[in-house]
Amino acid sequence: MESPFLPRIALATIVAALGAGCASVAGGPYDEPWSVIQTDVARSVDSHVIPVIVNRVDDRNTDRNMAVVAPGRHAVTVDVPPRKHFPATQHTFELTTEPCTRYYVAARLENFATAEWEPIVRSTARIGECEAKFAMAR
Numbered sequence: 001m002e003s004p005f006l007p008r009i010a011l012a013t014i015v016a017a018l019g020a021g022c023a024s025v026a027g028g029p030y031d032e033p034w035s036v037i038q039t040d041v042a043r044s045v046d047s048h049v050i051p052v053i054v055n056r057v058d059d060r061n062t063d064r065n066m067a068v069v070a071p072g073r074h075a076v077t078v079d080v081p082p083r084k085h086f087p088a089t090q091h092t093f094e095l096t097t098e099p100c101t102r103y104y105v106a107a108r109l110e111n112f113a114t115a116e117w118e119p120i121v122r123s124t125a126r127i128g129e130c131e132a133k134f135a136m137a138r
Contacts, residue, residue: 033070035069036103037105038054038105039053039065051106053080054076055077055090071097071099071101076119099134104124108120
């Protein structure tokens, strides 16, 4: 007599194997060289440079003002929070990232009398862990 549980066990094994295969195909952001786009929180001696909120990269919301992305061209959406008499504002700009590089973004105010500003990449830094993993030392 055949067990009624055998088909269930076989089906569960097949589903688990397929799930494992799909997970290995999909990969993660750290399986290939990566870039990071994040808020620059360091104080600037230039009072016209202020922090932004990194809101989205390529229409995907960020996590903790930071996005891990594949190197290449990206649409980065940043917000300046409300400040003295001005509501929050938002800009989207294009940024081409290089492998194993972190990009710190901020805003440069046109002046203090208007709400005008432009997003800037304030600085970049190498990601040593990425360079070591993919033998990409500069």
